Amino acid sequence: MKIKIPILILIPILVAAFSACNQQKGLSPEEARAIAKEAYIYGFPMVVNYKTMYAFTLDKINPKYKGPFNYLACDARLLTPEDTTIVSPNSDTPECYMWGDLRKEPMVITVPKMEPDRYYSFQLIDLYTHNFAYIGTLSTGNDVGKYMITGSGWKGETPQGIDKAIPCETPLFFIVVRTQLFDPDDLKRVKEIQDAYKVETLSEYLGDEPGAGAESINTPKWNEGVQFTAAMFPYMNAMMNIVEPFPEEKELMERFAKLNIGKGKTFNLNDFDPGIQKAIEEGVDEGFSDMENFTKKMNSDPIISAKIVGTRKFLMQSAKENYQMDNFYLIRAAAAYIGLYANSGEEAVYPIYLMDADGNPLNASTNNYTITFPDGQLPPVKAFWSLTMYDGKTQQMINNPLNRYLLNSSMQKGFVYNKDGSLTFYIQKDSPGKSLENNWLPAPDGSFDCIWRLYGPEESVLNGEWVNPPMEIAKD
Template structure:
């Protein structure tokens, strides 16, 4: 891909900050090295970390997932989950127990890359593609393409911006401004004998660059479960990209960001954020030169720590209710809300749009106490408060680190597909406990220590993400 450079004007435009959630306040532009105060450096390093975190996470994820080693796959191929994740699974965080996933990284630097999805014959499935800034470029739930009872066969062409050429008939063109694209397809499964049917759907997915497309498509590379290449759950990449970022110091992080910026241009809405990067010595494709004076070096260190804390902190514009938190209508399409984008990348890598899925979390009971498996809880859904979905919903318990319980004898995502027993008035009581309750109905098994719950709503209705509906509180018994 042609090297992309942006010319950034040497001034700071405060007006550009109107409506931008990331940058609070507008510092005066430094007129020279001597005017750079410790506070100025701290703020701009922190802002730049929040701005760049999604790109660095995606770049590390791509690097970890692509190659020829076990657990990796070449660019422009897919890796298929062969089974649901086992108890104790830690990668990716909050493994998905509802679907089998097919995941891959596409390189569109030279030519379009095409993906053909098969008809799923009524089985729920979804697919999405993210650019390197974690924005959802395309999904099967895009307006005009919404289907709950399975997908129809379709072909999508991911095309480098500005490309002129001819695509196969009926292929939907999706223009991409970053070199790489992360593609993820999920097929509903109940596990057990049902896995074989889900795998057949996976085998029908085809991917190839345009030059290798022959009408039926090049056969996708298959994961080999004997070599450890088979995935489980909702993969982002092999390894732990978030842990790799946590191990980087300021120079390591911003050097990684500068290299990734060279091939993965940000949005045209981002010139002010790029100006701030330039102010602290970060330019696409170049080695970084962070401020190094005694006071400025302290500002870099403090700002870097502050940026890390900010991406891990839920922003104020998350939806919240009864202790639950979830991303609302802006999921997958963040614009200049860098704080929300950074947090979503940190907490839910690859988060879909609201038409695909809404994902709510809770770690405290109705009294504000941390959820713990030594206690028993109930979640009471009134007849009119059941999760509003066009697809289905589930609740899964994880450790505070996002792992499935390693001591559990079973792995369960309880939901409306599990024979949920309603009360006579149509309400539903979900039992949350480490030990199976009497009768065993409507049970979410949890770790014996601290835990959190994740409510997944597939193909949610608008009220699930516009703030008009809230999940009920988790009540301690």
């Protein structure tokens, strides 16, 4: 018996098959592999950025959920060893977070007057993970301020009373707010400051009726692990659908389109024949390997973050001058891989102690350590510095009898200085003695590492003239 299939049913099937074949026409495995590698490196930051956006703003049952778009979520508390959701948590600056939507109108950020010696910052991050601007102590000062964030398509006027209009090249953006905490007794004041921060739409700021809301966007459910495989490309496409292609990347987008990657595209690995599928997967693996290899080579650079994080313009310049690269996509991807939302170099850098002065791993179960600053050689910063202790296995803070997880510049008056004016920190699991406990950073009974946070590093830090002193095994 012959089965007749209506021609109208066959047409879309034939069109889809023709489209898939046409997409692959003239596409060799070598070209597919190269394009997949390039697209993976280009898109990785956008995809891990989407992961945060999905958790913070879209997935209401996620423990990391903060609230809807345009809602500033703040948390004024001192992080302790009980806070295990964040790797290498920061206890210097209680944070606020917000995902902003600029598609219909700008956002206005209002900040209160701050004490002259208190650091704060609004780090503004676009969908590509560029730090496109800062508001805060080091960039705009500590006075009252009003700042308007505009999307790329906005053509309106800047209202009176706005101190500065700041353009963002993407319609959605992320804010990380940091407010310096001097000590546990300062928490109440930090909360008052956080409560005084205000982020609102332009219509809310002007007291006007809000217009119609923006159209919904495609927000695929996040599946952890996709960022390391070709399964990331549908997420990359979702992000590319939100942004407008950068003019200088037109040829790049045309190459990506050969694999159905880009604005208006639908990527499905199964649309390609087995040879091309294999090549795409190999290209993704090569892209990830390039990211890993780059970060391994750069681990010895104490100010690496100052070279791979910043504005689009800065990254283009840094890639050429520091790494002799034709484009900046690899350094942008590496930054997203090892330190998503790290500060730009002029705002903060993060030297890390992983080894002692002799190149051996740090372990407080067998050794006591010291860090000694010659007289007048404390970290040169415009804002403040801190040194935080982390367990070497978990990257979490350490339970200790002093409930002390860091040493910072706010403690300077209480430090015990040596007779020659130098300052020694004691890094060990047991007290160095009551008289020296103000200089003690308690370590775990095992492996550990320590991270410097230098806020507002002076030029001597950024150019490598000043380096943090070595972690030395204590002499008996």
